[in-house]
Amino acid sequence: MKSKGIRYSALWLSALLAVIFAVGIIVNLGLFFYAVISFSGKGREPKVSMYAEMLEHTNSGYLLPAEAADKLTENHYWAMLISDTNGEVLWSYDKPPEVPEQYNFSDIAAFSRWYLTDYPVKVWTVEDGLFVLGAPKDSIWKNPVEMSMDQLNFWPVWIVVALVCNFLVIFGVSVWMSGRRYKERDAARIEWIAGVSHDIRTPLSMVLGYAASLENDGEIPEKKRQQAGVIRQKGEEMRSLVADLNLVNRLEYAMEPLKKESLSMAALVRETAANFLNADLDEKYPIEVEIHPTAAALQTYGDRALLVRMLGNLIGNSIRHNPQGCSIRIELGAERKLFHLTIQDNGAGFTDEQLTLLRKGTKHETSSGSGLGLRIVKRIVEVHGGQICFRNILEGGCSCTVWLKAGDKR
Structure with missing residues (x-):
């Protein structure tokens, strides 16, 4: 299944082609009738x-x-x-x-x-x-034409029906041709991304292995070991980016099979926050979690790994783009069988460009490079039938709210 943007683009292109062809048909009919009227009313024929x-x-x-x-x-x-x-x-x-x-x-x-x-x-x-x-012989063609009033009244209806049928046929052909074009383009893109990811994986693994070996080698100077550690850290970030690129590609084209099960959103939120805190998170990033009783009593039906990835990307986005530190607050509530999960911080917030790109659902990353992780978040929310909203807070910082379907615990 393609993204909404691609589907809408294909439909708009098909509709535009169909309108162009339909206008062409109407213009040709108009020219034909004009020629008939002109030849019958003007011309050289004596009256x-x-x-x-x-x-x-x-x-x-x-x-x-x-x-x-x-x-x-x-x-x-x-x-x-x-x-x-x-x-x-x-x-x-x-x-x-x-x-x-x-x-x-x-x-x-x-x-x-x-x-x-x-x-x-x-x-x-x-x-x-x-x-x-x-008139001279063979100069004028004559043919008897008789028509009942019922037939005469039917002609305008027939012309409209014929034009509509032609438009529908042209639109259908345009949709089919556009669909084929987008499928071929998508297949080429998927194959290219998969090939590049495969080609990067082997040399990247070697770089990470050698960097880790040098970092743990006590016989080389401390400065060199620190440099090897930086190489390893950046290599791991690159490996994570490649994994993110593959994941968003699979989500974009429904290549990622969802392993849905009944889950406790409250437990997922607590577990994800605890994992960040247990990973020696810097003290300048305090995390506060609030679970409302109504949310604790409900479950959702979804893919555990993807939902954990969604929560991790949102928390990680606040940490990654606020190197000076920030407070992170996670609030989970529920109303009318709908979870509302809000993750906010008091950091730098989004730029106007980032907010515009996030709200439009564009596939391009923002100038600060933060687009891929949040794009994955949006696709995870969408494949679970939910909605997401990004905004800045007046007091400073930013907020992301996710709405997901909820149900009673079983």
């Missing part, structure tokens, strides 16, 4: 109504203005006027020879909307009869 109204009835017959006639010739159009009494052609302009000179009602009904001897035609009713405007 039959305009020419029918321009045809004048004079004493000598019918007359089409020279400008209109030239326009018909330019577009290879022809025209004629059919009498509404006997069906004879009263007037024509550039009429092809194969077009008849006489028509009955059946003939007019047959060609009025379609073709006349393979010529696409349009008609317009005038005072003296029927005005016919003919």
Whole structure:
């Protein structure tokens, strides 16, 4: 299981790609309809109504203005006027020879909307009869289209449904592609971290072994033995950092199997505090523990090793970042089947940068290098279904509060 940040990033990327594709589809449809409207309403095609109204009835017959006639010739159009009494052609302009000179009602009904001897035609009713405007052969495509009102009303719904379906398909494909990309990246990262940790472990063990041997060798000067002790101490810190890196990597991608059991949080808190005190902790780091009766009567269900690691990291963080010393207070209470564990000190506190990074859940360490240990704490709390809050105290120092599920002792 990936972290929330990665999942949200993948979903946002997929949604963005889907929106882009959906907008592309809408734009293409808009351009298509614009082209259809433009070609149907503009273009060079002469309008039959305009020419029918321009045809004048004079004493000598019918007359089409020279400008209109030239326009018909330019577009290879022809025209004629059919009498509404006997069906004879009263007037024509550039009429092809194969077009008849006489028509009955059946003939007019047959060609009025379609073709006349393979010529696409349009008609317009005038005072003296029927005005016919003919276009060149194979210049216009005509097809009968009929649609009920139910079908016509359904079209807008169908278009919306089609767009939604296309969006969902695109979004699904984007999620799948993004998921594959993140899986490949995560697999490469896990493999790289595991490889580096393995490569460091062997030489680091040799450094620690030689440093311990030199530190305990009474034949070398005291100063040299102290230097060997520093090397051993720093080597152990490096080994701890490598272990922390492996742990946070396993927690981040759910590679750490949880060995959950019923545990007493009160006992874990006392045990962890006692371990620090028994490890010859400097007197400038007094630890005070307060367990409320309600918390002592409840248990939690979790991984003992991880919860102890969480407590140890929080206490150790106060000690490590306050070399001048500080008082550490641990308080465990419970309310409404929920533990609230608070560990606070009166030391230097968090910087604004550290608080911002901790609250955002960023994967980057803070500038002071304190990010990895607290990141492990956050992941342990999250895998146990809890919540965590970091803050500074007005009087000085910092505080961390953890909420975990609680239940009755069995």
